[in-house]
Amino acid sequence: MTTSGTPRGMLFSAALLFVAACQREAPALPETNELAERQSKWRTSTLEAGTTTRLEITPNPYEGDVREIAEGQRLYSWMNCAGCHGTLGGGGIGPPLADRDWIYGGESMQIYQSIMQGRPNGMPVYEGKITVQSAWQLAAYVRTLSADAPSAEAEATQQGPTDQGTHTGGRP
Numbered sequence: 001m002t003t004s005g006t007p008r009g010m011l012f013s014a015a016l017l018f019v020a021a022c023q024r025e026a027p028a029l030p031e032t033n034e035l036a037e038r039q040s041k042w043r044t045s046t047l048e049a050g051t052t053t054r055l056e057i058t059p060n061p062y063e064g065d066v067r068e069i070a071e072g073q074r075l076y077s078w079m080n081c082a083g084c085h086g087t088l089g090g091g092g093i094g095p096p097l098a099d100r101d102w103i104y105g106g107e108s109m110q111i112y113q114s115i116m117q118g119r120p121n122g123m124p125v126y127e128g129k130i131t132v133q134s135a136w137q138l139a140a141y142v143r144t145l146s147a148d149a150p151s152a153e154a155e156a157t158q159q160g161p162t163d164q165g166t167h168t169g170g171r172p
Contacts, residue, residue, distance in 0.1 A: 060108035072141025089145035
């Protein structure tokens with residue numbers, strides 16, 4: 001009498017198949033060079049976030065120069081900065097530039113460094129892609145986007161103290 005037709009026999013057969021399947025070798029992963037080669041086929045840009053170049057702290061030579069700021073505006077449009085930061089710097093998939101509260105700082109030198117060195121999570125490196133002059137022109141223009149914007153701290157001061165935890169449901 002065979003046990004393959006009984007529930008006990010089917011359970012035993014399933015267990016054997018399960019054990020046999022576990023004995024298979026894992027598929028070999030591609031070598032690191034092969035993986036990099038595969039990824040490079042899909043790469044659409046040579047821009048990368050971050051750089052090892054250390055920059056000296058210098059004032060923006062174009063700060064307040066209307067002609068150079070206009071050139072920075074042209075570059076902002078031409079390089080599609082608006083694609084991430086919005087036409088007037090209001091933000092989009094990239095952070096807004098039309099406010100005064102920036103993660104990496106809103107001073108000219110900090111903006112210049114963000115342009116040239118890139119930032120994690122999306123801001124590409126433009127060092128070697130654009131000239132130093134163009135980066136300073138862009139930084140000068142970007143600073144004008146937030147020139148009239150109050151900082152978050154100033155906005156909080158203007159709004160005054162808030163009632164915390166005193167919700168009355170609209171009743172006095």
